[in-house]
Amino acid sequence: AQKVTQAQTEISVVEKEDVTLDCVYETRDTTYYLFWYKQPPSGELVFLIRRNSFDEQNEISGRYSWNFQKSTSSFNFTITASQVVDSAVYFCALSRIQGAQKLVFGQGTRLTINP
Amino acid sequence: DAGVIQSPRHEVTEMGQEVTLRCKPISGHNSLFWYRQTMMRGLELLIYFNNNVPIDDSGMPEDRFSAKMPNASFSTLKIQPSEPRDSAVYFCASSFGGGPRWQETQYFGPGTRLLVL
Numbered sequence: 001a002q003k004v005t006q007a008q009t010e011i012s013v014v015e016k017e018d019v020t021l022d023c024v025y026e027t028r029d030t031t032y033y034l035f036w037y038k039q040p041p042s043g044e045l046v047f048l049i050r051r052n053s054f055d056e057q058n059e060i061s062g063r064y065s066w067n068f069q070k071s072t073s074s075f076n077f078t079i080t081a082s083q084v085v086d087s088a089v090y091f092c093a094l095s096r097i098q099g100a101q102k103l104v105f106g107q108g109t110r111l112t113i114n115p
Numbered sequence: 116d117a118g119v120i121q122s123p124r125h126e127v128t129e130m131g132q133e134v135t136l137r138c139k140p141i142s143g144h145n146s147l148f149w150y151r152q153t154m155m156r157g158l159e160l161l162i163y164f165n166n167n168v169p170i171d172d173s174g175m176p177e178d179r180f181s182a183k184m185p186n187a188s189f190s191t192l193k194i195q196p197s198e199p200r201d202s203a204v205y206f207c208a209s210s211f212g213g214g215p216r217w218q219e220t221q222y223f224g225p226g227t228r229l230l231v232l
Contacts, residue, residue: 035220037223042225043204043225043226043228044223044224044225044226045206045208045223045226046223047220047221047222047223050220091158101146101148101163101170101171101210101212102148102160102163102171102174103148103150103158103160103221105157105158105159106157107157108157
């Protein structure tokens with residue numbers, strides 16, 4: 001069975017601080033996708049990134065960066081120099097590449113950036 | 116380009132009434148997913164279609180729920196009769212993929228917030 005754990009239920013930081021959101025996953029598949037989605041207060045789910053299990057290169061996109069470590073089954077997300085607009089609930093998710101395609105989501109981390 | 120479109124955005128109904136949620140996937144996508152989000156259970160897949168055919172409906176709660184995809188640009192999720200425990204946000208997502216073999220990223224609609232009194 002697949003499982004995603006986001007142990008941090010809520011995080012609150014002051015603007016301009018760096019913050020890391022943790023994600024640990026479980027799967028028996030040898031190939032899989034990992035995702036991060038953002039859910040701002042308006043409620044929609046916004047896709048941020050997708051990684052393949054066979055590509056462990058870290059990725060940076062502006063103030064966002066992702067650290068994928070297969071050895072520890074983790075896919076952590078760091079926001080550098082946080083801004084108030086980053087306040088949202090962030091979800092980590094897992095899916096197979098082949099077979100059943102459903103996304104298995106973690107419970108989410110509510111991030112609050114205070115001015 | 117238009118994203119996934121869902122209607123209505125909000126629905127308030129009374130227990131026992133029929134509720135129909137609608138979704139228009141992104142043009143060119145051939146897979147469509149219905150998810151439900153609740154505080155207790157988080158985000159969970161209800162059903163997904165590939166090329167208009169239901170592939171996995173194991174997440175559909177019970178017979179009161181049904182979903183259809185009559186063509187590539189439209190899907191409905193129906194609850195009949197509705198119950199207070201059905202209150203949730205229902206998301207539709209679409210992607211391009213080859214069904215059981217491979218799938219691209221799922222993009223989500225804005226969701227329908229359902230309240231059953």
